[in-house]
Amino acid sequence: MWMYLGLLAALFLGLHNLCKKDAVRDNEVFPVLLGTIGSGFLMLLPLYIGSTYLPELTKSIGLHITEIPWSTHGFIVIKSLLMASSWVLAYQALKHLPITIVTPIRSAGPFFTFIGAILIYQEQPKSLQWIGFFMIILSVLLYANIGRKEGIHFKSNKWIFAIIGATFLGASSGLYDKFLIQNLSLTPQTLQFWFCWYTVLILCVILSVTLFPRPEKRAAFKWRWTIPAVGVLLQAADYFYFKALQDPEALIMLLSAIKRSQILIAVVLGGLIFKEKNKRKKLIPLFGIMLGVGLILYS
Incomplete structure (x- = not known):
């Protein structure tokens, strides 16, 4: 069951990435990010209010928000710091790079998760899983060659380093999720x-320095319907992902790889919607990534 929940998370993440690309297009990144996370928070706020005043109702529908000790709040703050850093880097990169380059690089996240799962959780990969993971990494390198044809040089482009850093931090948060759940x-x-x-x-702390004191940046912000859509889709994806992690048999390295199937939506639909270049050539490494995910599922 946890694998199917992972595929549902991948579906919502793919749609989330499409909306995110539109939300940051010619826009200020930090207020967009605040808008997306704030929208997700507002979506969850009724559950918190219901859990406080109508606990029996929220328990009956399986959406009760439980009380937790302050020490647990500290662990959640660490996750927030990891993901806030990852998102800031990722949103900046997505603003300056094609979605058909950004999404496949982020698909290298399972490799970092794979190593962490072995070292931290002693998850034991099979031979086909090894092949699948390295096939994903090889396919990402093929994307680098295609990116050069679009004027994107991976060694000198700072946004490439930003998305790599975002990928590493996101993978670290993914490993941390298993501990939290x-x-x-x-x-x-x-x-x-x-x-x-x-x-x-x-x-809000970041924006108090980068946005609120600068009227020109506030004026440059453009509200789009895709901003709250990103937040809602992300919360839906996270819900199915965390539900999958609740299964004691769930392997974080496989779940992370399954989530990468989101790139099918991002590369195919994203390439058509945003009219990005070299779509056909990008289908070759895309197939390699999908084959790598398929090998992991099969094994």
Whole structure:
């Protein structure tokens, strides 16, 4: 069951990436990011209010937000710091790079998760899983060659380093999620609510320096319907992902790889919607990534 939940998370993540590309297009990144996370928080706020005043109702529908000790809040703050840093880098990169380059690079995240799962959680990969992961990495390198034809040089482009850093931080957060869900026994909605709350606070601190004192930047911000859509789709994806992690048999390295199937939506639909170049050539490494994910599922 956890694999199917992972595929549902991938579906919502793919749609989330399409909306995110439109949200940051010719726009100020930090207020867009605050708008997306804030939208997710507002979506979860009724659950928190219901859990406080109508606990029996939220428990009956399986969406009760439980009370947690302050020490657990500290662990959630760490996750918020990891993901806020990852998103800031990723949003900046997505603003300056084609979605058909950014998304495949982010698909290298399972490789970092793969190593962490072995070292931290002692998950044991099979031979086909090894092949699948390295096929994903090889396909990402093929994307680098295609990117050069679009004037994107991977060694000198600072946005490439930004998206690589975002990928590493995101993978670290993914490994941390297993600890939060399984070791601290947090429910998906409890983790999502407090994570959104602390991330909003962190972003408000950032914007108090980068946006609020600068009228020209505030004027440059453009509101689009895709901004709240990003937040809603992300929360839907996270819910299914955390539900999958609740299964004691779930392997984080496989779940992370399954989520990468989101690139099918980002590369195919994203390339058509945003009319990006070299779409046909990008289908070759795309097939390699999908084959790598397929090998992991098959194994």
